[in-house]
Amino acid sequence: QKEVEQNSGPLSVPEGAIASLNCTYSDRGSQSFFWYRQYSGKSPELIMSIYSNGDKEDGRFTAQLNKASQYVSLLIRDSQPSDSATYLCAPRPFNTNAGKSTFGDGTTLTVKP
């Protein structure tokens, strides 16, 4: 089983719709959860972090975490063409010394005008 699994893409949504990106992880010890966005030809950049069960909202982005189900998701409301990118999920176990930063394989999102 992979450490981190993301819903296979590519994912295509119309402009203005909600895009839902999902991620499951195998390490029950994971405490911190991060979503990175990577535009084509660019480097990944952090867009959301979540540490507690429940929802965390930041503008049009909502991260949802369910540690019992080992599941974390990212919702993008009112999707814009500028949201078209690959989204990478990165859970982090608590006891790792300085962090083995493992990424999921990414979900590529295309928002069509």
Next chain:
Amino acid sequence: DTAVSQTPKYLVTQMGNDKSIKCEQNLGHDTMYWYKQDSKKFLKIMFSYNNKELIINETVPNRFSPKSPDKAHLNLHINSLELGDSAVYFCASSQGRSPSGANVLTFGAGSRLTVL
């Protein structure tokens, strides 16, 4: 002022050659990483250094050798380059010790290596 800078940005070379990629961060972070992103866009960790000490060494051929002269620099040397080494190599840094701080990675712009 670029936070994590890598050089060169592009590197085209022949099989069998030896090449190096350099990385520097001015964020004062404790930990630096090398990641490889292949043509399928999978981002895989290769190495991690914390305060010049190697702490993560994934299954990577011995031809790859990282070097960290100080905590602000992490270089990657590759011997006897092979076709399969063609990829984008990303350097990253993080403030390592805090569980909530670590894994907030700041990436460099990447170095695209093409082996012919």
